[in-house]
């Protein structure tokens with residue numbers, strides 16, 4: 001609305017009003033800037049439109065503060081405030097503006113215009129600039145922003161262009177990635193060439209033998225004399241064995257275990273392992289058998305150092321050592337298949353090989369080794385298939401089990417523990433896996449396998465048996481002696497039945513049908529244990545029974561020469577072992593890189609969740625932007641600067657704080673659920689890798705870096721849509737940076753939650769936690785109130801409060817000349833003008849979450 005300039009009509013009106021004012025009496029006149037005496041004011045002309053309205057002089061001279069339009073005031077007629085008409089008052093309280101109530105009343109410069117200092121002019125905002133309400137000079141629009149003439153806000157377009165470009169690039173990268181992987185799959189269909197590369201040389205790594213003298217039994221000797229025919233006919237098997245020969249040069253540097261009176265009693269009175277003693281020679285193959293709940297897994301876990309024994313002792317190579325020291329040389333195939341479902345069979349095994357084999361191996365060799373291993377475990381035809389999981393299976397359960405075994409074999413451990421490796425496998429696959437294990441045992445690898453119901457052929461493949469019942473040892477010794485031993489106890493194992501089944505019946509207390517009337521008719525498990533402890537009957541009955549050998553040696557399995565179960569380790573061998581351990585495992589940067597790469601692959605394979613997260617970010621930004629769209633960028637209104645404070649409308653401290661609050665909460669919603677999965681879904685795989693010597697920090701850093709592109713993209717989508725619609729005054733780069741840091745913090749927080757809660761509870765709890773830090777943004781309850789409660793410190797521990805402070809501060813500071821910001825700051829509780837500190841604190845809190853997440857990762861991983 002054009003403001004009336006002095007003309008004849010208004011002059012007349014003013015004169016009338018002046019007279020009326022004189023008749024009213026001068027006592028009604030007041031000034032805010034008491035620069036004038038009443039006599040001076042008497043001589044002034046008042047210009048309120050409403051009859052009888054008495055103006056308040058706002059200044060003693062023609063003062064017009066920045067951002068105001070004072071077209072009519074002069075030195076003689078200083079700016080005045082006229083008491084507003086009721087309708088004007090309502091308008092000021094609700095919309096924040098009302099036309100001037102008098103001719104000398106200043107008015108804040110209209111949006112879309114700017115009023116240069118002095119306030120005498122109101123100029124249209126030119127194209128390429130924008131003028132929010134109360135501008136005294138135009139704000140320059142960012143490059144490419146939509147700013148027509150008379151714009152009161154800028155609509156940024158460059159970030160939108162960047163976003164589209166990123167999305168196109170992302171789409172192309174994904175498409176190219178798929179094309180490459182499809183091409184690789186086709187190419188890898190016949191990967192035979194690597195075989196010929198390695199087959200011809202007797203020892204392709206000859207000079208690499210820096211650890212030990214020649215092996216007792218060379219790979220060639222084993223290959224020629226001690227391997228079952230069906231294995232040796234596979235050309236890949238030879239390659240595989242030669243690779244193993246590269247690492248395991250001699251039986252003397254293998255791992256042997258001696259244990260005495262091993263006990264595990266997690267709580268008083270609950271004995272899981274009771275005084276288990278024995279020894280396991282290096283390069284021997286043991287089967288651990290017993291009924292369900294007999295303590296087999298516990299025994300193996302204690303032996304490996306995964307579970308701390310509560311009594312007894314374990315020696316490795318004759319020395320009392322911390323078992324965790326040997327983790328790089330020990331392989332463990334858990335009962336459950338802990339594999340990454342988003343990776344292919346080959347990728348799972350290759351990752352394990354890359355991370356655990358010596359850093360000196362060339363990647364080409366590692367790949368060739370993995371190819372040969374995959375062939376040996378019968379997975380060549382599915383090597384490029386995704387592993388999948390129980391919910392979305394891609395390969396069969398038996399194949400997944402073989403992947404799990406392959407991941408350990410790929411590390412060429414010196415001792416391998418397997419918890420029911422054949423469960424879920426068909427008889428042929430089970431035999432083939434056990435043959436492979438037997439072959440590597442002959443090269444010096446100690447193999448300890450928990451096994452249920454092995455078929456007869458597999459049973460005979462074990463050199464030794466360890467039988468457990470109720471946590472106690474029932475038998476430990478050569479498999480071939482077991483029949484004799486049980487005979488001494490009065491059990492005759494039928495010749496044509498599977499001895500494994502018969503033994504299981506006996507040691508679980510169901511062996512009545514195999515008893516002779518020579519001795520006891522039936523023996524409870526306790527009796528068997530007692531017999532084993534005393535062992536006196538063994539010798540007594542042996543000669544009387546004249547037992548024919550019960551176990552036939554399978555024609556497919558060659559007997560292993562029996563060895564004395566004793567271990568002597570020389571200082572030289574200890575040194576060799578120490579050197580071996582040092583050399584095992586990829587370097588830290590390599591491990592980190594492989595984890596990073598693997599995680600990126602997982603994200604690409606999980607593209608739906610990736611795109612969903614980005615889409616939710618865009619949607620959340622768009623919704624918040626829409627909610628503020630109608631305000632046209634005017635998200636704050638404070639009290640005007642002195643001396644025009646009296647002209648102030650109702651303040652609006654809520655809009656911009658709410659944008660900050662909603663922004664924080666929306667980021668929490670968009671980011672927390674996917675973030676919780678980053679580590680939460682992989683706790684088991686991490687624990688498995690960690691127990692095999694994988695660096696925790698390399699894993700963590702690799703994972704963390706891999707989600708940074710995702711965080712950036714989500715933040716960009718969120719910021720662009722919010723920025724375009726809400727058009728806040730703060731620069732886009734500042735808004736993006738704040739959002740990015742807040743995404744970073746939420747990811748950290750959600751990672752912590754994911755570490756400690758159950759997988760299924762993670763997303764919900766992470767969302768709740770991120771909403772809580774958002775609510776602690778200092779908006780409701782306002783930070784000023786929180787300060788009164790002396791709880792500001794608590795609030796300041798949340799990134800939400802710093803984040804909201806950035807939003808509020810950066811949106812009000814450009815209008816600092818117009819509004820009383822110290823009053824606003826006091827009312828709201830926020831401190832303005834500490835952008836760097838605010839950003840630093842969001843980053844610091846986010847980083848603290850990250851450090852906490854790392855500590856939790858290591859702690860939780862250690863417990864598993």
Ligand SMILES: Nc1ncnc2c1ncn2[C@@H]1O[C@H](COP(=O)(O)OP(=O)(O)OP(=O)(O)O)[C@@H](O)[C@H]1O
Pocket residue numbers: 266272290291292293294295296297298299
């Ligand atoms: N840390 C522990 N705290 C309490 N009880 C435990 C603990 N570890 C194992 N147990 C209990 O000890 C018993 C033996 O468990 P373990 O897993 O060793 O048996 P298992 O012989 O491997 O059985 P299965 O063949 O069924 O896998 C079980 O009853 C198990 O619940």
